[in-house]
Structure formats: C-alpha cells, structure tokens
Amino acid sequence: MTTKIAIFGVGLIGGSLALCFKGKPGITVVGHAHRPASADKYISRGVVDQATLSIEEAALDADFIFLCVPVGNLDEYLTKLSALPLKKGCIITDVGSTKASIALAAEKLALEDVYFIGGHPMAGSERSGVEAATPLLFENAYYVLTPPPGLPEEVYDSLVHLLSYTRAQIVKVDPVEHDRIVGAISHLPHVIAVALVNQVCDYNKDNPLYRQLAAGGFRDITRIASSDPIIWRDILLNNRDVMLQMLSDWNNGISAFVNLLKQEDGEGIVQAFAKANDFRSELPERRKGMIASTFDLYIDVPDHPGIIGKITTILGENHINLSNIQIIESREDVPGIMRLSFRQESDMERAKELLNNTDYSISL
Ligand SMILES: NC(=O)c1ccc[n+]([C@@H]2O[C@H](COP(=O)([O-])OP(=O)(O)OC[C@H]3O[C@@H](n4cnc5c(N)ncnc54)[C@H](O)[C@@H]3O)[C@@H](O)[C@H]2O)c1
Numbered sequence: 255m256t257t258k259i260a261i262f263g264v265g266l267i268g269g270s271l272a273l274c275f276k277g278k279p280g281i282t283v284v285g286h287a288h289r290p291a292s293a294d295k296y297i298s299r300g301v302v303d304q305a306t307l308s309i310e311e312a313a314l315d316a317d318f319i320f321l322c323v324p325v326g327n328l329d330e331y332l333t334k335l336s337a338l339p340l341k342k343g344c345i346i347t348d349v350g351s352t353k354a355s356i357a358l359a360a361e362k363l364a365l366e367d368v369y370f371i372g373g374h375p376m377a378g379s380e381r382s383g384v385e386a387a388t389p390l391l392f393e394n395a396y397y398v399l400t401p402p403p404g405l406p407e408e409v410y411d412s413l414v415h416l417l418s419y420t421r422a423q424i425v426k427v428d429p430v431e432h433d434r435i436v437g438a439i440s441h442l443p444h445v446i447a448v449a450l451v452n453q454v455c456d457y458n459k460d461n462p463l464y465r466q467l468a469a470g471g472f473r474d475i476t477r478i479a480s481s482d483p484i485i486w487r488d489i490l491l492n493n494r495d496v497m498l499q500m501l502s503d504w505n506n507g508i509s510a511f512v513n514l515l516k517q518e519d520g521e522g523i524v525q526a527f528a529k530a531n532d533f534r535s536e537l538p539e540r541r542k543g544m545i546a547s548t549f550d551l552y553i554d555v556p557d558h559p560g561i562i563g564k565i566t567t568i569l570g571e572n573h574i575n576l577s578n579i580q581i582i583e584s585r586e587d588v589p590g591i592m593r594l595s596f597r598q599e600s601d602m603e604r605a606k607e608l609l610n611n612t613d614y615s616i617s618l
C-alpha cells in the first residue's frame with residue numbers, strides 16, 4: 255500500500271519536507287505548482303516524484319496534504335481543497351508561521367471524513383524557493399502542531415509518525431498562544447532587523463563607509479532582514495494585533511534605554527546587559543532555526559596566500575565536515591575573520607582543538 259503526500263508550494267519549507275519524505279518506503283510525493291516553470295524545476299531538481307499544475311490531480315487520493323504556500327494564500331487553498339472529493343481520512347496540515355487564523359478557517363469549514371491539523375516547523379532560513387530546500391532543515395528543530403479539540407488521537411499520531419522523517423521534535427501548542435510566542439521570538443526580531451538595516455542604509459547614502467565597516471555584530475543581528483518580502487508581509491499582516499502590542503512594548507524598552515543614556519546611568523546599562531546575558535545563557539541548547547542553524551567558529555586569520563586551503567585541508571584530513579566557510583571583513587594586509595560553520599557541535603569543538611595546535615598564527 256502506498257502513501258501519497260501532496261505538497262502545495264514546493265519552496266524552502268515545502269521542498270525540504272518533500273526531500274524528507276521522498277524515497278521513503280511506500281511513499282509517493284506529488285508537488286503542486288502554480289506556474290508551469292516551477293513544476294519543471296521541482297522534477298529536474300528531483301525534489302518530488304510527480305509535479306502537477308492541477309489542484310484536483312495533486313489532491314486526488316492523497317493521504318496527507320501539506321499546505322506550504324505563503325500565509326496569505328492558506329485559507330484559499332484550504333477552502334478549495336475542502337470542496338474536492340478527498341480521500342476518506344485524509345489529513346491536511348500547513349506550515350504557516352501563524353496558526354490562529356488557519357485553525358479558525360478550518361473549524362468554520364467543518365470538514366467531513368477529512369482532518370485539519372495546523373503545523374509550524376520552527377526552522378527556516380532567510381533564503382527561499384525550492385533551490386534552498388534541504389532534508390536536513392528540520393533536524394533537531396521543534397515542530398509545532400495545533401490539533402483541534404476532539405481530534406481522534408490516532409489521526410494525530412499518524413501525522414506525528416509521518417513527521418518523524420523530518421527528525422524534528424514535535425510540540426503541541428494552542429494556536430492563539432503560538433501566535434503570541436512566535437510574535438515575540440520570530441516576528442518581532444524580523445521587524446527589528448529590517449528597521450535596523452534600513453536605518454543604516456539611510457546613513458550610508460551620505461557615507462558609504464557605513465556598509466564597508468559593517469562587521470560581525472551588524473551581520474549577526476541582521477541576517478534575517480534578507481528574508482522573503484512577500485512571505486513576511488503575509489506573516490506580519492496576519493499577526494497584526496500581536497505585533498502592534500509587541501512593537502508598543504518595544505518602543506517602551508527603547509525609551510527606557512534612551513533615558514539610561516540621557517541620565518548617563520552606567521549602572522542601569524550594565525544591569526540591562528547582565529539581564530539579557532542571563533536570559534540568553536539559559537535558552538535551550540542550540541537548535542536549528544531557533545538560535546543558530548549551525549555551530550560557528552570565528553577565527554582571526556592572517557593575510558597569507560593559501561591560508562583557506564591550509565585550514566580546510568586540516569579539517570578534511572581529520573574527517574571534519576564543514577557546512578559553510580566565509581571570510582568577513584578581509585582587506586589587503588589586514589587580518590580577516592573567517593567563519594567556519596559546522597552542523598555538529600562536536601565537529602566544531604574538534605576543529606577548535608586542531609586549529610589551536612597549528613603553527614599558523616590563527617587566533618580563535
Ligand atoms: N522561511 C522560513 O523560515 C519559514 C519557516 C517556517 C515556516 N514558514 C512558512 O512556510 C510557508 C512557505 O514559506 P517558504 O519560506 O517555504 O517560502 P518560499 O517562497 O520558499 O515557498 C513558497 C512556495 O509557495 C509558492 N507560492 C507562492 N505564491 C503562491 C500562490 N499564490 N499560489 C500557490 N503557490 C504559491 C511558491 O511558488 C513556493 O513554491 C509560509 O507560510 C511561511 O510562513 C517559513
């Protein structure tokens with residue numbers, strides 16, 4: 255017996271899910287595309303078994319349907335699907351970054367012999383599109399599910415069982431509570447990052463040194479400002495009430511900082527940093543998509559020709575896998591900072607030990 259999984263919106267998240275399921279015993283993955291060029295791309299990249307432009311064809315006989323389109327299109331797809339003759343017992347789920355409105359939409363549709371369970375993998379990236387999809391995206395990340403009251407337990411278990419292919423950790427959350435929490439830990443940080451980048455962009459118009467000198471701190475806090483504008487327009491508008499409250503709280507926090515500076519209250523500044531430091535150090539272990547998607551090592555490297563090759567050779571000879579390598583702020587005759595990214599913390603620790611013991615003047 256085969257299990258058919260239909261994925262609507264084979265982008266970063268839909269494509270990553272497809273890659274987790276494709277090729278697993280008895281599973282067929284069908285991708286729905288809203289443009290012919292996208293359908294061809296899904297197939298040529300080997301992300302799905304079949305691709306179709308037809309909603310009916312994708313949904314026909316599907317055991318699971320994943321809605322992975324922007325938040326602003328979720329209701330439309332759920333409504334269209336609810337009007338189709340779906341397979342009895344079919345489970346529809348979504349991956350949208352907000353959960354309250356889609357849970358309400360599903361409740362209003364009063365689906366028969368078909369179930370809706372809201373979902374939200376707490377993993378992602380500033381990149382988008384099927385090109386950015388990877389089966390490793392959800393590994394060790396939390397994956398929120400928002401089952402409606404009265405959902406048969408075996409239906410919930412069946413989705414959880416399928417999601418075990420993602421290697422994510424499932425967590426049940428109430429949809430309204432979910433939107434408040436992700437408002438604070440995901441949506442607000444995206445707004446702040448964008449506002450900060452745009453503030454510096456305006457200063458840079460009169461003096462390009464702003465961009466040129468922007469180093470680790472600016473890059474660390476602003477990576478997510480490069481996220482897809484349409485995806486984030488939909489998320490923020492959908493979570494508008496929560497965001498308006500949180501941005502008002504943010505303004506109060508910034509005003510408190512302004513007062514500390516006006517009053518030259520050094521002790522107050524120290525306390526603010528210490529409080530933040532304490533809270534941050536008690537965050538759960540580093541997980542993909544939450545605090546860091548990788549384990550990073552920053553190294554001051556001298557401006558010697560071939561230094562990158564030497565470092566990667568040492569790592570390669572010791573079978574340490576790098577997931578990324580980047581030179582930050584490298585100018586002629588000036589030491590640069592190299593960022594080495596690893597998927598495993600143990601790889602990062604071994605690399606640190608090995609590089610500490612080399613003759614190259616590397617300071618970690
Ligand atoms: N990016 C993240 O970090 C992240 C993390 C978790 C959840 N999400 C949620 O996942 C969903 C998809 O986000 P993504 O990052 O994969 O975006 P993406 O842009 O990579 O993928 C979106 C997909 O939807 C398709 N699409 C766009 N408009 C459509 C329309 N009108 N009709 C049909 N298909 C359409 C696109 O072709 C693409 O395949 C969103 O709801 C988002 O909130 C995103």
Ligand SMILES: O=C(O)C(=O)C[C@]1(C(=O)O)C=C[C@@H](O)C=C1
Pocket residue numbers: 350351375376377378379380381439440441478481543544547
């Ligand atoms: O790591 C990133 O780039 C993300 O933006 C991932 C992130 C987040 O804010 O943590 C973004 C949106 C999601 O809905 C879930 C995860």
